[in-house]
Amino acid sequence: MTMLLPREVHMDAAHFRAIAAMVHDEARISLSPAKLSLVQSRLARRLRSRQVTGFADYVRLVEQDRDERRAMIAVLTTNHTSFFREVHHFDHLRRVALPRFREQVQAGQSLRIWSAGCSSGEEIYSVAMCLLGDHEREAGWVRGRDVRLLATDISLPMVQAVERAAYSAIGADSVPLAYRAAWMREQGGGELLMTNLPRQLVTARVLNLFAEWPMRHQYDAIFCRNVMIYFDEESRQQLEARLLAQLAPGGFLYIGHSERLAGPASRLARSCGQTIYVKN
Numbered sequence: 001m002t003m004l005l006p007r008e009v010h011m012d013a014a015h016f017r018a019i020a021a022m023v024h025d026e027a028r029i030s031l032s033p034a035k036l037s038l039v040q041s042r043l044a045r046r047l048r049s050r051q052v053t054g055f056a057d058y059v060r061l062v063e064q065d066r067d068e069r070r071a072m073i074a075v076l077t078t079n080h081t082s083f084f085r086e087v088h089h090f091d092h093l094r095r096v097a098l099p100r101f102r103e104q105v106q107a108g109q110s111l112r113i114w115s116a117g118c119s120s121g122e123e124i125y126s127v128a129m130c131l132l133g134d135h136e137r138e139a140g141w142v143r144g145r146d147v148r149l150l151a152t153d154i155s156l157p158m159v160q161a162v163e164r165a166a167y168s169a170i171g172a173d174s175v176p177l178a179y180r181a182a183w184m185r186e187q188g189g190g191e192l193l194m195t196n197l198p199r200q201l202v203t204a205r206v207l208n209l210f211a212e213w214p215m216r217h218q219y220d221a222i223f224c225r226n227v228m229i230y231f232d233e234e235s236r237q238q239l240e241a242r243l244l245a246q247l248a249p250g251g252f253l254y255i256g257h258s259e260r261l262a263g264p265a266s267r268l269a270r271s272c273g274q275t276i277y278v279k280n
Contacts, residue, residue, distance in 0.1 A: 013036070018063075043055075045075070086256070089275070098130065111145075112217050113223070114150045124149055124150075124204075147201060149203070160204075222254070223254045243265070256275065
């Protein structure tokens with residue numbers, strides 16, 4: 001027999017504090033008391049899905065059930081992105097980084113780029129299109145070479161969206177027309193699908209940025225943009241230092257428009273553009 005929830009499920013301050021503490025411990029996301037109603041509305045569907053009648057029972061559930069805790073964090077994670085967002089980063093990628101990347105790949109070296117906190121994948125596919133150029137004939141330097149793009153997110157549904165690589169035509173309005181013609185195909189229902197070559201470059205994985213990282217390689221460029229705004233200052237500084245350690249010397253770090261390097265990380269890299277840093 002299916003249990004029905006009340007039309008409005010009430011979350012009191014104690015429930016909110018317990019959930020906020022778990023979210024911070026697990027993912028370092030800081031939830032202020034002003035977010036109570038937002039958290040309540042986003043989690044109401046999880047209560048219905050798990051047939052839980054109130055937040056007291058739900059708090060007990062997520063304390064005991066690691067899978068539900070992951071699902072809760074995914075629901076509470078903000079996923080706002082778009083193709084070629086903060087376009088000056090992609091201008092820098094094409095104008096400054098790309099000539100060097102092509103040279104190293106053509107010399108037989110690998111190329112690694114990481115989108116950390118990738119959301120639904122518009123960022124990593126924007127990177128892929130910059131590398132491939134606006135026509136298939138420009139992509140010869142990538143074919144058959146050791147060029148790999150990593151996209152990670154704490155949310156499994158977001159990682160699955162990257163793997164699906166299908167985007168609304170309206171959402172793709174910010175993709176330059178030449179890139180759309182070369183690397184996206186209409187598939188009906190108002191969606192555009194990334195073509196095989198950019199999809200082959202991209203590997204998508206679930207990753208908590210504050211857990212252990214399995215990557216063995218250093219990266220030539222890391223995009224971690226509009227992610228750190230959700231963390232407290234100590235967590236931001238810790239993550240920035242880890243990102244710089246994962247970046248190869250001379251590699252580029254791209255962060256969000258309201259973010260900055262602080263603490264130990266600020267001594268490991270220097271500014272080379274608007275919210276762009278190069279590792280010393």
